[in-house]
Amino acid sequence: MIETIDRLLQQLSRSRPEPPFGLKLWDGSERRYGQGKLAFVLDLCTPEAAVDVVARGSLGFGEAYMTGRLDVQGDLQQLLAFESHPAVRELHISALQKAKFMAGYLRARNSAKRSRENVRHHYDLGNDFYRLWLDESMTYSCAYWRDDCATLEEAQEAKHEHLCRKLQLEAGDRLVDIGCGWGGMLAYAARNYGVEGVGYTLSTEQCQWANERLRAEGLHPRVRVELKDYREAEGEFNKFVSIGMFEHVGKEFYSTFFEKTASLLTPEAIGVLHTIGKDVETQLDPWVTTYIFPGGYLPTVAQMAEPLGNAGLLLTDLENLRPHYGRTLDEWIARFEAHRDEVAARFGEEFVRMWRYYLNASAVGFKTGGTRLYQITFTKGINSGLPWTRECLYTG
Ligand SMILES: C[S@@+](CC[C@H](N)C(=O)[O-])C[C@H]1O[C@@H](n2cnc3c(N)ncnc32)[C@H](O)[C@@H]1O
Numbered sequence: 001m002i003e004t005i006d007r008l009l010q011q012l013s014r015s016r017p018e019p020p021f022g023l024k025l026w027d028g029s030e031r032r033y034g035q036g037k038l039a040f041v042l043d044l045c046t047p048e049a050a051v052d053v054v055a056r057g058s059l060g061f062g063e064a065y066m067t068g069r070l071d072v073q074g075d076l077q078q079l080l081a082f083e084s085h086p087a088v089r090e091l092h093i094s095a096l097q098k099a100k101f102m103a104g105y106l107r108a109r110n111s112a113k114r115s116r117e118n119v120r121h122h123y124d125l126g127n128d129f130y131r132l133w134l135d136e137s138m139t140y141s142c143a144y145w146r147d148d149c150a151t152l153e154e155a156q157e158a159k160h161e162h163l164c165r166k167l168q169l170e171a172g173d174r175l176v177d178i179g180c181g182w183g184g185m186l187a188y189a190a191r192n193y194g195v196e197g198v199g200y201t202l203s204t205e206q207c208q209w210a211n212e213r214l215r216a217e218g219l220h221p222r223v224r225v226e227l228k229d230y231r232e233a234e235g236e237f238n239k240f241v242s243i244g245m246f247e248h249v250g251k252e253f254y255s256t257f258f259e260k261t262a263s264l265l266t267p268e269a270i271g272v273l274h275t276i277g278k279d280v281e282t283q284l285d286p287w288v289t290t291y292i293f294p295g296g297y298l299p300t301v302a303q304m305a306e307p308l309g310n311a312g313l314l315l316t317d318l319e320n321l322r323p324h325y326g327r328t329l330d331e332w333i334a335r336f337e338a339h340r341d342e343v344a345a346r347f348g349e350e351f352v353r354m355w356r357y358y359l360n361a362s363a364v365g366f367k368t369g370g371t372r373l374y375q376i377t378f379t380k381g382i383n384s385g386l387p388w389t390r391e392c393l394y395t396g
Contacts (some may be wrong), residue, residue: 001047001050001051001054002025002050004054004056004179005023005027005044005050005053006023006031008054008088009021009023009031009033009042010033012033012082012085012291013033013034015085016082016085017034017035018034019034019036019038019039019040019075019077019078020032020033020034020036020037020038020039021033021034021038021039021040021041021074021079022038022040022041022042023041023042023043023044024041024042024043024044024073025044026044026045026046026047026049026307031334034377038074039074039075039078039210040072040073040075040076040078040079041072041073041074042070042072042076042079043069043070043071043072043073044069045069045070046067046069047065048064049067049069049070050330051339052064052069052070053070056077057085057286058285058286058287059286059287059290061287062287062288062291062354062357062361063287065353065357066116066291066350066353066354066357067350067353068349068350068353069293070264076356076357077360077363077364077367080360080361080364081364081367081368081369083361083364083369084311084369084370085339086341089390090311098152108289108294108295109207109250109252109295110131110248110249110250110252110253112229112231112232113266114201114295114297115227115229115248116202117294118248118293118294118295118296119201119202119203120202120203120204121294122292122293123181123201123202123203123205123206124203124204124205125347126205126346127182127205127206127209128346129346129347130182131224132335132336132339132342132343133332133335133336133339134332134335134337135151135152135153135156136181137153137156137157137160137182137184137187137188138181138183138184138209139156139159139160139181139182139184139185140182140244141181141243141244141274142158142159142244142274142321142324142325142328142373143155143158143159143324143327143328143331144156144158144159144162144324145158145324145327146158146162146195150202152328152331152332152335155324155327155328155331156184157188159324160184160185160188160189161192162184162375162393163187163272163274163375164189164192164193164245165392165393166270166272166317166375166377166393167239167241167271167272167360168268168386168392169189169193169195169239170193170194170195171193171194171195172194172195172196173193173195173196173197173238173239174196174197174235174236174237174238174239175195175196175197175223175237175239175240175241176197176198176199176200176233176235176237176239176240176241177197177198177199177200177241177243177265178199178200178223178230178233178242178243178245178261179200179230179242179243179244179245179246179248180200180201180210180243181201181202181203181206181210181243181244182206182209182210183199183210183211183214183223183225184200184211184214185199185241185243186199186210186214186219186223186225187213187214187217187219187223189223190214190219190222190223191217191219195239196222196223196312197223197237197239198223198224198225198226198233198235198237199223199224199225199226200225200226200227200228200229200230200231201225201226201227201233201234202228203227203254204227206225207226207227210225211224211225223342229255230245230249230260231260231378232396233260233264234264235264236265236266237266237269238265238266238268238269238270239269239270239271240261240264240265240269240270240271240272241270241272241273241274242261242272242273242275243270243274243275244274244275244276245275245292246273246275246281246299246304247275247276247296247297247298247299248293248295248296249297250295251297251299251303252295254299254303254304254307254308255307255311255391257307258307258308258310258311258313259307259311259387261311261313262311262312262313262345262380265346265380267379267380267381268379268380268381268382268383268385269379269380269383270377270378270379270383270386271344271377271378271379271380272375272376272377272378273304273374273375273378274373274374274375274376275299275304275373276298276371276372276373276374277298277299277300277301277304277372277373277374278298278299278300278370278371278372279300279301279370279372280300280370281300281303282370284296284297288358288361289297291354291358292354292358298371301318301374301376304374308376308378312380312381313378313379313380314378314379314380314381314382314383315326315376315377315378316377316378316379316383316386317375317376317377317390318374318375318376318377319374319375320372320373320374320375321373321374321375322366322372322373323366323367324373325362325363325366325371325373326363326366329360329362329363329366330360330363332359333356333359333360333363336355336356336359337356340356341354343355353390373394
């Protein structure tokens with residue numbers, strides 16, 4: 001096992017000499033790869049960790065990190081950046097493990113019933129937990145660094161403003177927000193643009209918190225949040241937004257999602273779908289779908305464009321905010337680490353390691369891996385009133 005790992009690390013080091021790194025084994029022995037100061041040391045604390053790394057793919061690696069069988073001293077993101085290396089991708093999991101994982105994935109498919117459980121798994125960890133590391137508006141999606149010196153709070157506000165401009169929001173507009181989380185976008189749009197609207201979430205904790213916040217600001221019931229699946233959304237709207245929710249839909253339900261969207265919208269309505277995605281379809285990450293986002297699936301543009309068009313929606317613009325999400329995640333990681341003792345006291349050490357791994361792996365995905373952040377603007381049918389340029393996004 002160790003020789004296989006050693007060969008793999010040598011191969012990685014040859015193809016990417018920078019940064020140098022080290023390997024430490026349970027018997028205290030150490031090896032180094034590359035010259036100079038080590039960026040990280042991969043510490044296999046038990047012999048089982050070697051099996052995890054070589055024979056159990058990303059699931060084994062993630063589980064070994066969570067449980068502490070494996071540790072990383074130094075820069076975890078530099079280590080995780082090797083995950084997209086072809087030699088690492090070639091570390092196959094057995095056919096049996098793959099079959100088990102696929103069975104689990106199929107069980108987690110986002111039917112209306114299963115979506116509730118999947119959402120609860122992630123979002124009902126408690127508002128107190130998310131309050132520790134999200135910004136004040138409790139926005140849990142990519143921020144927008146129009147100004148490089150902005151704080152996370154300001155960058156989240158800038159994201160909401162960017163979306164409002166894409167939506168051409170005006171007083172009296174009726175806005176629906178599918179997957180509204182703690183209601184940050186609705187609050188911003190009501191406060192600054194005088195819209196009415198409804199948001200939908202499947203998280204009980206989010207729904208309560210969001211409505212309390214809207215009441216406290218005097219915005220409720222002009223804007224309100226309902227605890228419903230997107231398939232149960234009702235009403236007629238001329239503006240549509242969905243931020244960081246489409247990742248929970250699952251490709252089997254893309255047509256359902258866009259048909260539902262179209263059914264909620266008046267002719268010429270404008271919408272923006274803000275979602276993590278990939279340019280190229282790749283295999284699901286078994287660790288992420290097992291521990292973090294059961295039922296999660298990242299779409300390609302092609303997978304979205306066709307059902308969107310088939311539903312009578314017209315794609316008018318597409319922006320990729322990839323680097324903005326890397327930075328957002330780094331801000332969350334810094335806040336999370338500042339509160340790691342509180343998180344450990346509430347959920348235990350393994351949970352801290354699980355979330356550290358998830359946040360850092362996500363950051364690396366945006367910085368150097370295959371993950372993207374798409375904002376897709378669309379209209380219902382042709383809207384000939386739309387501006388012909390993007391100037392209005394940046395002026396005024
Ligand atoms: C990553 S959070 C984003 C929240 C918010 N839009 C933001 O930017 O902070 C994803 C949201 O999608 C919601 N969601 C996931 N699946 C859903 C479904 N089937 N129907 C309605 N909401 C759903 C979750 O409840 C959660 O509020």
